[in-house]
Amino acid sequence: MDTVAVLGREYRPRVIDSALQRALAASGAVVIEGARASGKTMTALHAAASYVFIDDAGVQRLLEVAPRSLLEGEAPRLLDEWQVAPDLWNLVRRAVDSAVEPGRFILTGSSVPPDDVTRHTGAGRFLRLRQRTMSWWEKLDAPTGAVSISGLFDGDLPKTDLDAAPDLDTVIDNLLRPGFPAMTALSPTQASDRLRGYIDDVARTDIHRIADIRHEPEVVKQLIAALARSVASEVTYTTLAADIRTVAPAIDEETVSNYVGLLQRLFIVEAQRPWTPALRSRARVRTSPKLHLVDPALAAAALGAGPQQLRGDLNTLGTLFESAVVHDLTVFASRIDGEVSHYRDSNNKEIDAIITLPDGRWGAVEVKLGGQQFTVGATSLQAVIAQVDIAAIGEPAFRLVATGTGPILVTDDGTVTAPLTALAP
Known part of the structure; x- marks a missing residue:
């Protein structure tokens, strides 16, 4: 996706790019984790075909009435800052279970939510990548x-x-x-x-x-x-x-x-x-x-x-x-x-x-x-x-x-x- 059109900035290639492509080919969803401002959104957006920013005010209203609608879009779909709405995890898991093709979603997050017994681990469905600051x-x-x-x-x-x-x-x-x-x-x-x-x-x-x-x-x-x-x-x-x-x-x-x-x-x-x-x-x-x-x-x-x-x-x-x-x-x-x-x-x-x-x-x-x-x-x-x-x-x-x-x-x-x-x- 064109990062200039979405965020107004040209994408600078990162070491993680090739690992992200391999992960998308091997799993239904990829979680990119890392510190705030380390470049997760840009990296994920560059690889995505559609996106939604979960911390956007309008999206927050949709979460209350139609959360599944946030998963609709061309794959791979970016769910940026997913940890703002941890319940999305299980929705993504079910969507991955119902799909045949890999690489459905990219989730980014700048913090790890506490473990919740109602949230499935995602084993076999999600691959995690760590985005660090630039070398x-x-x-x-x-x-x-x-x-x-x-x-x-x-x-x-x-x-x-x-x-x-x-x-x-x-x-x-x-x-x-x-x-x-x-x-x-x-x-x-x-x-x-x-x-x-x-x-x-x-x-x-x-x-x-x-x-x-x-x-x-x-x-x-x-x-x-x-x-x-x-x-x-x-x-x-x-x-x-x-x-x-x-x-x-x-x-x-x-x-x-x-x-x-x-x-x-x-x-x-x-x-x-x-x-x-x-x-x-x-x-x-x-x-x-x-x-x-x-x-x-x-x-x-x-x-x-x-x-x-x-x-x-x-x-x-x-x-x-x-x-x-x-x-x-x-x-x-x-x-x-x-x-x-x-x-x-x-x-x-x-x-x-x-x-x-x-x-x-x-x-x-x-x-x-x-x-x-x-x-x-x-x-x-x-x-x-x-x-x-x-x-x-x-x-x-x-x-x-x-x-x-x-x-x-x-x-x-x-x-x-x-x-x-x-x-x-």
């Missing part, structure tokens, strides 16, 4: 990325390019450019203002749409800032609660856990699960997830970290950069049905990102902000992989050191190193 490859309009993640799984190694290394200022600028489609062209100051407004909206409005919480918005904003300080780390609810007690002295870990759960339902927080392979050593695999905010630029805004602050605080910059790499790897992996986890054991050996595919193939990724650190990253990867039971899970399809300011090259032992600006689906 660097998408927001920087770099369709010819030199290092393809899917290509690495197929054994395709990149050509050496020593000139591919960006400088630190470019890395910072790219990091602070939001992945929310409507914000990518904003100046750093405008983007920071918009992102702080986004956080304020989450704390004042969005979270109250899905739960009745007793704390003031400032507490939720402080929680988001605490999560931003801890992105890409195995943070505990005890640590988060301690950070929040500056504005809520009596808050406990259980309440903080509940609030983090609400932010996950709004897709503002995403957990990077642990990878738990069989080991040849006696080390114990740690099982705590890492938490990331939906977009690294949002994390920077929550911390009040602009270009000058990040240039002077390389530790914070490095943490945010790792979160950016994990974010983009997750976007790329979703295109090939992959998942991104992390590894850490009782000896404090770790791998920043493990990409696993349904067929059992896996790749290991270490993140280093400085390009000169790629040899350290390569050595670290080799040390951890050496203690994994390769006989049980197989050799990694690739080893990659993703850097901020490094070149593109392949070492003699086969390890690939590339800057994030060069990574592509």
Whole structure:
């Protein structure tokens, strides 16, 4: 469908597009979930043949008297923000059951409704896709990325390019450019203002749409800032609660856990699960997830970290950069049905990102902000992989050191190193 005619904006291709087409060919309905303003409506509308916006006032009146009429239209039909009217779920399920052809509906939602015993699970009828904010490859309009993640799984190694290394200022600028489609062209100051407004909206409005919480918005904003300080780390609810007690002295870990759960339902927080392979050593695999905010630029805004602050605080910059790499790897992996986890054991050996595919193939990724650190990253990867039971899970399809300011090259032992600006689906 022509997004210019409907919404007045030209569609920018997204990594999720091919996954959406596959899902529509395989199921009766596809649910696209993700944070508000991540581009779900545009992506779904681009693929749809007809549409209805459920949060429109006129549509709300139809819901009261003729809800089934909202399902009438050429397939695939978009039901945008379906969670505003959760009863639509069962209506869509029945419509899918009565149809022969797949790809009847696309549902989009920016929050997950609470489970309801009257709402069928949709198993066998619905496929779910997660729409994240734009990767660097998408927001920087770099369709010819030199290092393809899917290509690495197929054994395709990149050509050496020593000139591919960006400088630190470019890395910072790219990091602070939001992945929310409507914000990518904003100046750093405008983007920071918009992102702080986004956080304020989450704390004042969005979270109250899905739960009745007793704390003031400032507490939720402080929680988001605490999560931003801890992105890409195995943070505990005890640590988060301690950070929040500056504005809520009596808050406990259980309440903080509940609030983090609400932010996950709004897709503002995403957990990077642990990878738990069989080991040849006696080390114990740690099982705590890492938490990331939906977009690294949002994390920077929550911390009040602009270009000058990040240039002077390389530790914070490095943490945010790792979160950016994990974010983009997750976007790329979703295109090939992959998942991104992390590894850490009782000896404090770790791998920043493990990409696993349904067929059992896996790749290991270490993140280093400085390009000169790629040899350290390569050595670290080799040390951890050496203690994994390769006989049980197989050799990694690739080893990659993703850097901020490094070149593109392949070492003699086969390890690939590339800057994030060069990574592509």
